[in-house]
Amino acid sequence: MKFSIKRKIFAAVITLSLLSLGLVSCSKLDNDYQPIEVSGLNIIQASPTLELLDVYVDNTRANNSDFEFGNKIGYLSAYAGSRAFNVTKKGSATSLKSLQFTLKPQAGYSLFLVNTLANIEFLMLEDNLEKPAAGKAKVRFVNLSPDGGPLSLNVNGAATDIVTNKAFKEYSDFIVIDAAASANFNIKNATNNNIETTLSSVKVEEGKIYTIYAKGLKANNDDTRFSAKLFVH
Structure with a gap:
């Protein structure tokens, strides 16, 4: 469901993927400039483990603190388009599970970490925010x-x-x-x-x-x- 990025759900904004996509300089704005399209993203830790986890969107860690069972992050503001999601144990560079998913512009999503740690996986749901x-x-x-x-x-x-x-x-x-x-x-x-x-x-x-x-x-x-x-x- 489409919704305005001016709504409160985008108040908690982090710069997901900004390192790879870059910021647009005001000096480069012209009549051909197209606004950046973003999506809203919740991330929920529903995998039953006492391990602390890190979640990455592209190469940017989404959680700024310990991400434990039952925690939620969001809504975050993520660039629309194809995004790579990874989950690791806290502080580890080894991916436990990855997901490539295309986020639609101006849409809201909830990304759940699910199943036991040994079988951890992602469940991405689109949110109807009407x-x-x-x-x-x-x-x-x-x-x-x-x-x-x-x-x-x-x-x-x-x-x-x-x-x-x-x-x-x-x-x-x-x-x-x-x-x-x-x-x-x-x-x-x-x-x-x-x-x-x-x-x-x-x-x-x-x-x-x-x-x-x-x-x-x-x-x-x-x-x-x-x-x-x-x-x-």
Whole structure:
């Protein structure tokens, strides 16, 4: 979904790829000058590991501090076009996984690091940033738990789940929901309908756009255990 780069989502801007592409001198501007086209980029660390990671866009490191499980960077401003993404262990020059992806100008994306460290991979999703109608918000659900099985998303114990039966790495569209002072988002086992975890007492604000993702491993008991997280676009 296209959106204006003047919106707040581009307030956190880093100069991704500026070293390779160069800056345009004001003295060289003329009538033929074409504005630089950019995209918005979230990067989310959803790989269940206690290792600290570094993420690179082309040759520029995107994270300015330790990037640990459950962290998010963004929205960053990245040049549109073909970009190379790499993830490494903190301080390492050895790529664990790479991705070549073409970013569309004026589009928003969320790039997730997913799966266990030994099998780490990227999941790039385009974000629909069209503002919801008055009194409404939007939410997307992503299943990023490698051993969580198929999952559904339920709001406030309603009889009907708003997202159903999403396997690992599967995701929903953005779904319109009512704004609310407090809402409970239940992540349910799609096979037996049991609630696996809940995001409780979430304020759902009018006009806001959210992503909820299941993360972690049911087999673990440390900080990488199964849980869910929400972020605002």
